[in-house]
Amino acid sequence: MLAGAGVVPAQPAPAASSGIYSCVDARGRTLTSDRPIADCSDREQRELSPSGSVRRKIEPTYTARELAEREDRERQAQLQAARLIEERRRERALLIRYPNATAHDRERAEALVQIDAVINAAKKRLGELAEERKKIDDELEFYKKDVSKAPDSLRRKLDDNGKSVAVQNRFIGDQEDEKRRVNARFDEERGRLKPLWAGNAPATTAR
Known part of the structure; x- marks a missing residue:
């Protein structure tokens, strides 16, 4: 038949490979899954490619209170760092004035x-x-x-x-x-x- 001569039947496209999620839980166990791991919602998870390389890191999921506390700690750390920088600047100025x-x-x-x-x-x-x-x-x-x-x-x-x-x-x-x-x-x-x-x-x- 001429209609089918030399025609290769269409093949289904290969399914995109999904990532592998990995983390170490609160008990020190290394867990893996094909989806984000609920037991590691409070800690960082890594999404791995099929080759094992890190595709991305997933930040912990915080409650509103935990998020506020984290932001407050970060803000205090930034203020402390700014105070230290200012203190060092004043010390340098003082040393220049009084060598x-x-x-x-x-x-x-x-x-x-x-x-x-x-x-x-x-x-x-x-x-x-x-x-x-x-x-x-x-x-x-x-x-x-x-x-x-x-x-x-x-x-x-x-x-x-x-x-x-x-x-x-x-x-x-x-x-x-x-x-x-x-x-x-x-x-x-x-x-x-x-x-x-x-x-x-x-x-x-x-x-």
Whole structure:
């Protein structure tokens, strides 16, 4: 027959080979299956090709709570990593600014000298106010039996003098607090810098 001459009957296409799933369960057993393994839903599974190579990895299936906890752990780890990076950056900047103890001591001394200069100026002003007060007291001596009879201008001088003294004393107290803050900052920096200086020190060759 001409119709069928040389014609090869059609063959069905071979079925696509499915993957093989493998994992190690909670009891340490290696499990395999032709589909995702339910007993390993909480852990990573591998999908293998027929040749045995890893086709893909399947992440564990998490509950909403587990997923939230995992995301929180990842977020905390990222924050910690960012803090460490920032801390290292600050340490490098600190080491550049203070390459040795001498440089650090010098800047501390300069900062304290500036504060002391301000305190000394305030103390000098207190001395001037004390002199003014002495003159006011001398003028008030005439009215010591009844200060209310002193002129308003003289009583205003007395009041202004007292307020100025209080202002200068508060200012000096604030500057003393600033000295303590400066010293505390330099002490804290010194503690951080000591190991950095030690690690940055050039090696010496023993003779």
